[in-house]
Structures are given as structure tokens and as C-alpha cells.
Amino acid sequence: MTITISSQAYLDLWNSANETPQYLDSSDLLDVTWRQPSELGEGYLREIELRDGLWLAIAHNQFHDEIITLGCDRAHSLEYYFYLTGGVLSGSTPTLAGQYGFYGSGMAPGGKYQLLGQEHLTVNVHISPEFLCSFASNPDRELPPELQHLIRPYTQTYYHHIGTTTSTMQVVLHQILECPYWGISKRLHWESKVLELLGMLVVQEVEMRDENHPFHxxxxxxxxxxxxxxxxxxxxxxxxxxxxxxxxxxxxxxxxxxxxxxxxxxxxxxxxxxxxxxxxxxxxxxxxxxxxxxxxxxxxxxxxxxxxxxxxxxxxxxxxxxxxxxxxxx
CATH class of the missing domain: 1.10.10.60 (Homeodomain-like)
Known part of the structure; x- marks a missing residue:
């Protein structure tokens, strides 16, 4: 069976199911876990603010049915999304297990967002444009030309790229999922790993735009x-x-x-x-x-x-x- 609801109604279901958030790490109030609404299935969403401008989300969900959400145009931050299991169809582009999506900032067009009715295990990271630019080596903190497509005004459609998760990326993803630490050690571990993944994705973006790279x-x-x-x-x-x-x-x-x-x-x-x-x-x-x-x-x-x-x-x-x-x- 397929359930079709608005993006707002989908969000409202999550909010109503989580009047009181949970904290798996009692020493970290920026590490919040949300239970999946029983109407949709079983599972959770764990959101961690690692620092200003950098958020990690880990989700493990089992949906009863295929879910289609319908939304409007919205502002979008920088983001990458790894699917270890499950998949989603957004527009005409699927992202399936073993793949990742890398999205720039800008405007995300409204439309249909289809969650496949199966188990989903995902690692998702949101990055503010300011945080990414803080790594630029020039005094004005401007990204080099080959990366400027990642940051667009909200009047322009965002950039996105769907790629295959490499074996090196898989190792880092599992190091995130099986973090054995708590408190500050946990946060340092997770931040280092999400930045390691970001570094891999940025390298690929640079290589795809280098006409002298063997890929071309x-x-x-x-x-x-x-x-x-x-x-x-x-x-x-x-x-x-x-x-x-x-x-x-x-x-x-x-x-x-x-x-x-x-x-x-x-x-x-x-x-x-x-x-x-x-x-x-x-x-x-x-x-x-x-x-x-x-x-x-x-x-x-x-x-x-x-x-x-x-x-x-x-x-x-x-x-x-x-x-x-x-x-x-x-």
C-alpha cells in the first residue's frame, strides 16, 4: 500500500509522537533521539548538533508502507545523505542502498518525495555555507571556483549529485554507526568522521570539474x-x-x-x-x-x-x- 501525505502532515506526525525527546547520552543535550510515529512503522531518528553549522543525523526506520510526501519549494542547506539500506525517489532520480546524495545550498523544488516501504538505515549530515567556507584558505573565505557551485542563493535551484558509496566511505560510515564513546569523546569522534566523508566528497567534486583528470x-x-x-x-x-x-x-x-x-x-x-x-x-x-x-x-x-x-x-x-x-x- 502507498500512503500519500503533505510534507507538513508528515512532520506533524513526528512532532505528535515526540512530545518529550529522548537523550541516549545524558551528558549531551545536543544529542536528541526521536521515535518514529507508530502509524508509519518502527524506528528512530537521532540528531546531533556537533557544532554551529554542522549537524549529524542517523536514522534507522522500518516503514509499514511506501510513503509519498508532497511539498513546496523550500530553502536548502548543504547536505550529504548516505543510504546503507533502503532508498528514496525524488523527482526522477532514485538514491538506493550503496549510494549517496550530495546537495548544495539553494532552493529545493517542491514535488514528490517517495520513501520505499522497507528498512532504511541512513547517515545524513547538514552543513551551513558559512561552515564550509571557513575551510577556505584565502582571507575572504571564498571557495575556489571548482566548488562555488555548492553554494547558491535561495532564488536558484540547488546542485545535487548522486554517486556510488566507495569501500573507504563504507568503513567510515560504520565507524560513525558503531561509535563506542560518550560525551566529548563521542562528539570528537563523530565530527572527525563526518568531516572525513565531506573531504572525500569535495575531492570528487574537484576531480569531476578538472578537465585534465583521467575520469574525463x-x-x-x-x-x-x-x-x-x-x-x-x-x-x-x-x-x-x-x-x-x-x-x-x-x-x-x-x-x-x-x-x-x-x-x-x-x-x-x-x-x-x-x-x-x-x-x-x-x-x-x-x-x-x-x-x-x-x-x-x-x-x-x-x-x-x-x-x-x-x-x-x-x-x-x-x-x-x-x-x-x-x-x-x-
Whole structure:
């Protein structure tokens, strides 16, 4: 079933369900948790003001139905949004699990915003234009030309870019979600991680606008074949094709495949497969129905010890310890 409501009505439901906010960290009154309205499903939204001009939001929601909200034009701040699970359709552009959206400031056009009726796990960061400009190295605190598109007046439509979450980004995202600290240590940890992600996104923005960057040397047909290669890898994570076989399947030579894959997706073919195997294993550990040896074999690891080493390297915990500690909901 699909529920269609106005953006204001959607916000009103959240407000009515949270007359009294909750504080998971009693020492931090800028770290607030909001329960999801029972009419919509189960879950929470945790919002943290890290400093003036920088906010982190972590949401874990399970929606009963697909939800469409209808809104009007509105002012928009700088923002990035990572979907670890779930997805959203805004206009004609979907953002799905394994992708991110990077948005500049300006005017966000009104219209339909469609939340898929499934589990959503997201990390969202809002940044004021002033905060971003504070990193500029010139006396006037002006962004360099290749980044000025990120800040637009509210009379202009904002900039947005949908990209693929790299394995390096995934590691940082899980370091945010599984923060073991409280108080000042927690805030320092989170601020360092959200800025690390922002740095990665800014690097990509600069590279996309550098005509001398190798990315621009790839023809459209080659980029399409590289995306096809990525889909084949995701379909065969338990038994991925060799590099030579993958190149043959998508009609590229192995050198072009290796070079192009790294330029488009920010990582090697091997690292991409390893990262997604381990992400699949992490999700299976959350479900809790399979033992660790079975999960290791399912995601393509014949040796559970090798699986444990790789898992710890990516997520900072052994699979056994991760299963004990898993807490994505409050």
C-alpha cells in the first residue's frame, strides 16, 4: 500500500509522537533521539548538533508502507545523505542502498518525495555555507571556483549529485554507526568522521570539474560497460568472475577495466568485491539466523579465520564480537 501525505502532515506526525525527546547520552543535550510515529512503522531518528553549522543525523526506520510526501519549494542547506539500506525517489532520480546524495545550498523544488516501504538505515549530515567556507584558505573565505557551485542563493535551484558509496566511505560510515564513546569523546569522534566523508566528497567534486583528470578521458560507452561490470560483480559476490573473465563479459580489455573501475568507483575490482562481501556478511550477522562459519562460506570465504581478519579490518570488530554488540535501534 502507498500512503500519500503533505510534507507538513508528515512532520506533524513526528512532532505528535515526540512530545518529550529522548537523550541516549545524558551528558549531551545536543544529542536528541526521536521515535518514529507508530502509524508509519518502527524506528528512530537521532540528531546531533556537533557544532554551529554542522549537524549529524542517523536514522534507522522500518516503514509499514511506501510513503509519498508532497511539498513546496523550500530553502536548502548543504547536505550529504548516505543510504546503507533502503532508498528514496525524488523527482526522477532514485538514491538506493550503496549510494549517496550530495546537495548544495539553494532552493529545493517542491514535488514528490517517495520513501520505499522497507528498512532504511541512513547517515545524513547538514552543513551551513558559512561552515564550509571557513575551510577556505584565502582571507575572504571564498571557495575556489571548482566548488562555488555548492553554494547558491535561495532564488536558484540547488546542485545535487548522486554517486556510488566507495569501500573507504563504507568503513567510515560504520565507524560513525558503531561509535563506542560518550560525551566529548563521542562528539570528537563523530565530527572527525563526518568531516572525513565531506573531504572525500569535495575531492570528487574537484576531480569531476578538472578537465585534465583521467575520469574525463573515459568515453560514455566505456563508463556504461564499467557500470555493467559492477552489476555483474554484485550478482556473483559468492563466486565472482576473474578479472579476465569480467573484462570479456563486458567487452573491455583487462587494463581498461582495472584503470576505469578505479577511476569511476574509487576502488579496485578486488576491493569492491571484498567490501560488498563483508557488508553482506554484516547484514547476515544482524539477522542472527546463521552461524559465523555458514556466513563466511555464503559470502565466499572458505576459511573462517580469513573471513574474521577481513571483517575486523573493515568494521573494527571480530564477527563474534560484532554480533554481540549489534545495536542499530534504540
Amino acid at each position: 578521458s573515459l568515453k560514455t560507452d566505456v563508463r556504461e560497460r564499467l557500470h555493467h561490470a559492477r552489476e555483474l560483480l554484485l550478482q556473483r559476490l559468492d563466486n565472482p568472475p576473474t578479472l579476465i573473465e569480467l573484462a570479456r563479459l563486458v567487452g573491455l580489455n583487462d587494463c581498461t577495466l582495472k584503470r576505469g573501475f578505479r577511476e569511476v568507483f574509487g576502488t579496485t575490482v578486488f576491493s569492491y568485491v571484498r567490501s560488498h562481501r563483508l557488508e553482506q556478511a554484516r547484514q547476515l550477522l544482524q539477522i542472527g539466523d546463521m552461524n559465523i562459519k555458514e556466513i563466511a562460506h555464503l559470502v565466499g570465504y572458505a576459511d573462517p579465520k580469513s573471513f574474521a581478519i577481513a571483517f575486523r579490518k573493515q568494521f573494527g570488530l571480530n564477527p563474534k564480537d560484532y554480533r554481540k554488540k549489534r545495536k542499530y535501534s534504540v
